[in-house]
Amino acid sequence: MGKSIRMDKLTLGVCYYPEHWPEALWEDDFRRMREMNISVVRLAEFAWAIFEPEEGKFDFAMFHRVLDLAHRYGLKVILGTPTAAPPAWLTHKYPEVLNADVTGELYRHGLRRHTNYTSAKYRELCQRIVRKMVEAYKDHPAVIGWQIDNEFNCHMDVFYAETDHAAFREWLKDKYGTLDKLNEAWGTVFWSQTYTAWEQVHLTRHMVSRSPNPHMALDEKRFISDITISFARLQTEIIRELAPQHWITTNGMFGHLDNHELTEELLDFFSYDSYPQFGSLDTINEEAPLLDRAWSMKLSQVRSISPNFCVMEQQSGPGGWVDAMAMGTPKPGQIRLWSYQSVLHGTDLLVYFRWRTATVGTEIYWHGINDYHNRPNRRVREIAQIGGELASLGNSLIGSAYQAEVAIMQDYDNSWDGELDAWCGPLQRRSVRAWYKRLQHRHIPADMITLRASTPLEELAAYKVIVYPHPAIMTDETAALLTRYVEQGGILLFGARTGFKNIHGHCYMRPFPGPVAGLCGITVEDFTLVKGTVAPAELRWKDSRLAEGVKAEGFNEILQVEDADTEVLAEYASEYYAGKPALTRRFVEKGQAWYYGAAFSEAVVDAIADELGLVSPAADFLEAPAQVELGIRRAGDKRFLFVLNYSGEPAPVQLKTPLKDLLSGAALNGEAALPPYEVWLLELPEAAE
Template identity: 30%
Template sequence: MTGHRWLRTPDGTAPRISYGADYNPDQWPREVWDEDVRLMKEAGVDVVSIAIFSWARIQPAEGVWDFAWLDEIIDLLHANGIGVDLATATASPPPWLTMKHPEILPVTADGVTLTQGGRQHWRPTSPVFRAYALEMVEKLAERYAEHPAIVAWHVSNELGCHNAYDYSDDAARAFRLWLAERYGTIEALNHAWGTAFWSQRYGSFEEILPPRTAATFPNPTQQRDFIRFSSDALKDHLIAEREILNRLTPGVPVTTNFMVMGETRHADYADWAGEIDFVSNDHYVTEGRDELSFSAAVTSGFARRRPWYLMEHSTSAVNWQPINRPKRPGELIRDSLTHVAHGADAVCYFQWRQSAAGAEKFHSSMVPHGGADTRVFRDVVELGRILRSLGEVVGSDRAQSDVAILFDWDSWRGAELDSHPSEKLRYQREALDWWTALLDAGVRADVVPAGDALDGYRVVIAPVLYSVPAALRAQLEGYVAGGGNLVTTYFSGVVDENDHAWLGGYPGALRELLGVRVEEYRPLWDGETEPLSNGTSGSLWSEPVDVVDPAVEVLATYTSGDLAGGAAITRRPVGSGSAAYVSTRLGAEGIAAVLPALLAGVESELPEPLRGRVELAVRGDVRFLINRTDDEIALDGIEGSYLYGGAQLPARGVAIVA
């Protein structure tokens, strides 16, 4: 990616926060299309994504192409001032293709071949699938290269959502090539993988397989490399489609929709972000609204705080959770504006009109089964009005904060491998606890991908930083030496990029920087807690921490059992900076008790009565004040001009102030 590019804007049209949805006109009779366009204009929709799952309609048989319906809907949308984010339609191959070429179907670690009938039933490394998919991309790009309705290209859809890990023979061949490029020689691979253990030494790359189901734990570095390879294989498919689009339609920006949400971790989106013209994300609420704002901040981090595209979220209930509750009044608008607050310059939903058939017919949409005379559609229309009024926000970067949470995809995936001290550890959960604690304190924060520059951050929090290559260790040491304040936690600094333990005691690579040493980990049983001297308790994990640098300050100790009197939370001053260590899981409430001692003087920008009750996010000079509660809040002490809302912030409401 040579630089940030955004949706093509028609001549004479002022840039705006775009608004729309996935649109599936091929699910509906032609007469419905006119009503759709009328309602889109009523709601203020200016962009829709189409043809995402239309391969079988566009190419009903090999060598047979049907573009007539697609021509008609694109022309209709364009005539009504609605831009098209045109998908490459390669997300799910049609039945005729999988029947003719079953070798494109993915294979599980147990050797089971997955069949057609769902979606995304293809191998990322299948040369047969790649040939058919790229033919589709070329046909679409050639046909619509000059069409003025096309504002962006939408590569595939949620790449890897259901086919991230394929263990087929195609994958095995591609994995070997990837490993040969990564390591160069089989001797280097044997060293990196530690194959002296369990007689796993390889004589050639041809002997290597994906980590298929084995008699016991697979080699951990093999697992980590297969995870990395699988992300790269999907990225390679993204690049292959992108290259055709760039060649045939160089003036149209290209994106693909990430899935930064909850526990989704199959793809290294920090790495992928450099391959597209602007970042897009799909987000669905899984763990409450703090996770929503956290994921939006993570997405902003991948976008390097430039504007990004919210490609999918829900107006109300989804259909894929065990129990699917609708959103409460106010949440549709609040959730959408929270994404805008963290950098979204497009707000889109899955989907425009709620399906009458299929697996997602109970998934909410902008036009529900009940039609336009519904609370959901009235809220949709109101949100469109709000978005059109936010011209001051359009194109602005998310303002840098004083505090950053370092988010490391490699540590996330490595920390949760098998054969570790505890299988209960959840990397994303720990990071979210710190985010929630900062919100509770009223402190604004960024989420920064590991390896990005840390300039300008007074405090960097790196939870469960399991993997610390030498370069990252040097960066963190330099950050602290330059006056920065680092906070890290249990199970950090443990291994290098090859999953080899840093020797000499934990926390390994960070041991000298932190001034502490741990001989062995002491994970806790389910329900077990360790009381601390500051009145909080730790759960999940504990460590017998030895202070080895006399300059280290002990901020809290363990108070019972074998660890009684031992350090639990420490801080080592380093010039004008510091390095702090939290050796147990505190949860958001426990973090709140120690946070003032770790923030190095960083204070909330909010008046005292609003802290914890209101989330603050800033884009350019515009502040977003988001009510985290079900109570009405008076925004006393907030000065400025209200672009939306007022000084009385309703339950689950948002105020936008310039």
């Protein structure tokens, strides 16, 4: 399992920008933070122009005063290195530090994250400011840790500056050694793309089509991850050298970055930025969308990196920039609800963004706890309530971990390859969302896990059921690991387009689903993409478990049973392949291997969950409607059941045994109503051995 944050108790913090405010406000701000039981502040991640107003001229005095005042009020400080937003003098004097778009045109100064990671000059200047900053503050008693940079690969997760093309060639030389091996890996024999000199090799460039060589595109994303980690390493090595007593983290979870590798190699734990209202900005056309509950899925992904983690930015008000991402004001109770959503999923240090809404700049509408006028408001009162509750809980939840017996599995190679692959990439989001949503509504906790080359069998064996929806890239080594998981008792479910590509993204010349065909006991006889005039076939479950009219979405694979131990659970009921297998199950020693020749829909997920007999771990204690999220954190024999109502209506809950709400102190039994956006934290009886 990943590296976790280590705290003595659940802790509240807040992001604070003293450079934005008159110094006369600082002391009152810190006093009020302490009154709200806020004990940590994050500072300085965008303050490079304060620290180095001119090249080579450094001034750390202002933040020394901030740190001294924070220490006087008992506040601990996380310092952010300022490398996500360089000062204007830097990009003006050294335009080679700027990132470029796919045409080679440079992104100009004026926002943030407009630089590239491979510029020797930018790396030099970043190392210098980080070293100077750490030297200035490493011995200050208020400082407990460092956030390197801010949200790696946010805004831009592709890099096309000249130095990036050159660095890509060097990365490829190290990976493949020779052009012959590169040409083989990229299949350059197609369309006469064969390279005969290294200088001919580039990252994606402006072309007549938006579809580059898919094998090159996959390596491009691997390269971007590696150069991002390399850039991060420049900073962590300095901090480890000069301030080994401090922990190191970074925040965000953005594209083309292996955050597992980043954390394992460089960090003490991973941190995340939680903005649940984003879930309502990107809803797909579905009945009862997840909305802010989609953030439970995001938090579950973070938990696969660090089981206990920091939320470095927790939404505390309406959000949005001047021109984008506008979000309405959270309703009364929603900030508290979202806060406990984060705590349920593994957050032990919860840092709100931000203390007070900025009065200038791009984020003047990204509201914090306090409004511009700095007078008390309901958001202040709500977070003060949370602070008081966490203070009363003390260390009771520390050391506890989220409990799940079901996992939805993904991997970086398939995620990155799927971005370009219209034949299988879109299936992933559809299936993952269907599984997570139905498990949520059935009150069955789920982990989102990432399969890596280093993943041991013991990590997989912790789960009763693993859903690995559409792993197009599948190696024989991965298939062997998954076979051992099934043999020891695991239940493994695949979806369409499994196992037809190798590690380079080449299509195997072997029957689908390639390396796991034997495990599943099937091959794919025929297939079709469901799009345009090609309609999805209807499904018929052998024992009528599915209602009439349920269709096989996204892609239809017609399965051929190849093993006597494989049973057909559902058939296609329409189209030219009516009567052919659509869903199969093979018993393998103690476990089961399932294969579904389509993208998973909610109806199909429900039917499979019923067939498997999946039930909520809270079923012995209470029953609640689908609008409520249930989850358990456990430490030893102690278990804590979180009950969160995401609806604006009261949720009827039937308690089967008397339980106490640790937040309010109320004794609950029988029928009870959980108010809108309300939270219960129930201590369960000690678990039996």
